[in-house]
Amino acid sequence: MTDLRLGYLGFEVRDLPAWEAFATDVLGLGVSGRGDDGSLGLRMDAQRQRFVLSEGPSDDLAFVGWEAPDDRTLDALVARLGGAGVAVTATRPEEAAARRVRRLCRLLDPAGIPLELFVGPEVPAEAFQSPHVRSGFVTGELGLGHLVLSAPDRDASLRFYQDLLGFRLSDRIVCEIYGYPVDIVFLHANRRHHSLALGDRQKKRLHHFMLEVGSMDDVGLACDRAVRKGVRLMQTLGKHPNDQMFSFYARTPSGFQFEFGWGGRKVDDASWQPTTYDHISEWGHHPPQFLAEGKIK
Numbered sequence: 001m002t003d004l005r006l007g008y009l010g011f012e013v014r015d016l017p018a019w020e021a022f023a024t025d026v027l028g029l030g031v032s033g034r035g036d037d038g039s040l041g042l043r044m045d046a047q048r049q050r051f052v053l054s055e056g057p058s059d060d061l062a063f064v065g066w067e068a069p070d071d072r073t074l075d076a077l078v079a080r081l082g083g084a085g086v087a088v089t090a091t092r093p094e095e096a097a098a099r100r101v102r103r104l105c106r107l108l109d110p111a112g113i114p115l116e117l118f119v120g121p122e123v124p125a126e127a128f129q130s131p132h133v134r135s136g137f138v139t140g141e142l143g144l145g146h147l148v149l150s151a152p153d154r155d156a157s158l159r160f161y162q163d164l165l166g167f168r169l170s171d172r173i174v175c176e177i178y179g180y181p182v183d184i185v186f187l188h189a190n191r192r193h194h195s196l197a198l199g200d201r202q203k204k205r206l207h208h209f210m211l212e213v214g215s216m217d218d219v220g221l222a223c224d225r226a227v228r229k230g231v232r233l234m235q236t237l238g239k240h241p242n243d244q245m246f247s248f249y250a251r252t253p254s255g256f257q258f259e260f261g262w263g264g265r266k267v268d269d270a271s272w273q274p275t276t277y278d279h280i281s282e283w284g285h286h287p288p289q290f291l292a293e294g295k296i297k
């Protein structure tokens with residue numbers, strides 16, 4: 001069993017100044033530096049770089065960095081991928097340096113999303129304390145949070161993530177929300193309930209990314225910051241039945257969403273039993289536009 005961690009995310013964004021203000025003032029991240037290409041690096045914890053934002057037209061996820069625990073594990077993953085016919089490219093030292101890691105390899109997932117498998121993230125001497133998130137972000141062995149990705153051929157994506165990268169099935173949610181069918185498969189790569197979830201084909205690669213904080217108050221305070229800064233709330237505060245995350249959803253400057261949560265469940269593989277849920281929230285997570293119209297179900 002291989003435990004990977006969601007290590008870093010790359011976004012291609014149309015409006016980099018808007019993203020910098022949003023990431024620091026609303027999410028509570030810190031600027032860690034700028035690349036030679038004008039990209040912006042962001043920090044959330046001890047690790048030097050958790051997000052890389054580059055200016056470009058897609059306003060979408062550009063790459064996902066998955067951290068392997070050591071070189072031996074990375075070598076074994078690369079061998080397994082190669083054996084299955086997946087093209088894996090080793091990179092030059094300067095490419096790893098730009099990601100602030102010691103070593104990385106590149107490949108594509110079945111949806112064409114660029115992945116980077118890496119080891120050795122840079123940890124600078126100076127500690128990071130978010131000016132807004134007093135309890136800090138929940139990361140460490142759980143990785144930076146989770147992602148919900150578009151998977152046009154979900155069977156192929158499930159085989160890839162489970163059989164080749166070692167993800168395990170957490171559960172599935174199949175239901176309807178406000179007339180829209182929902183069918184999402186949740187996968188874990190460590191004790192975090194899910195680091196990755198796969199939905200149906202969407203316009204963008206990324207539906208949302210989730211950041212978890214250490215207190216319920218810090219979720220409420222982030223919601224207040226979002227509202228005050230004019231960020232569009234997409235789902236009110238609520239709680240999911242599967243990962244039990246207390247969270248809200250709002251829109252990033254690129255149109256895809258972020259989830260900001262607290263209290264996520266941990267998985268113990270020895271006893272875990274995957275189930276299928278017929279609802280996506282225990283309570284809450286209502287689209288605010290329906291509140292005003294009196295359409296909340």
Ligand SMILES: [Fe+2]
Pocket residue numbers: 146148208209210259
């Ligand atoms: Fe989520």
